Amino acid sequence: MGAVLAVMRRNVCWGGRCMAGDDKLEHSIQSLKSLRKQVFSWQHQWNTINPVLYLQPFLDVVRSEETGTPITGVALSSVYKILSLDVIDLDTVSVEDVMHLVVDAVVVVL
Numbered sequence: 001m002g003a004v005l006a007v008m009r010r011n012v013c014w015g016g017r018c019m020a021g022d023d024k025l026e027h028s029i030q031s032l033k034s035l036r037k038q039v040f041s042w043q044h045q046w047n048t049i050n051p052v053l054y055l056q057p058f059l060d061v062v063r064s065e066e067t068g069t070p071i072t073g074v075a076l077s078s079v080y081k082i083l084s085l086d087v088i089d090l091d092t093v094s095v096e097d098v099m100h101l102v103v104d105a106v107v108v109v110l
Contacts, residue, residue, distance in 0.1 A: 004061060005032050007074045024066045031057040046087040051098040055079060059105040072109060079105075 035057050042049060061067055061075040079102060082088075088095060 004058065004071070004074050004078055005029060005036075007071050024064055028057065028061050028064065028067075031060065047089060047092040050094045051088050051092060052094060052101065055082060055098055055102065058082075059101055062105045063108050076106070076109070 035054060039054065058075045058079050062072055062079065064072075067075070083102070088098065092098075
C-alpha cells in the first residue's frame with residue numbers, strides 16, 4: 001500500500017501543485033488510506049475476509065484511465081504480491097468473485 005500511495009502522491013501533487021481533474025486519483029488515494037487503517041483492525045483469519053475488500057482499491061487504480069504507467073505498475077505489483085502470499089485459496093470467502101475482478105482488471109490493462 002505504501003508504495004502505491006507514494007507513487008500516486010508524487011504524481012498527483014508534484015512540487016506542491018495539484019493538477020486539475022485529479023479527483024479520481026484523490027479518491028483512489030483515500031481508498032488506499034482507508035484500507036490501510038482497516039487492515040490493522042481485522043481480527044479474523046485472512047481467508048474469512050472477503051478479498052474484494054483489500055484488492056478492490058488496487059484494482060481500481062489498475063483500471064483507472066487517470067493513472068500513468070508507473071502507478072499502474074506499482075498497483076499490479078501489489079496485487080501480485082497479495083496473491084503470492086497465499087492468503088487467497090479455494091476456501092476463501094468470495095474467491096470466484098475476486099478472481100474474476102483480478103482477471104478483468106489485468107485484461108483491461110493489456
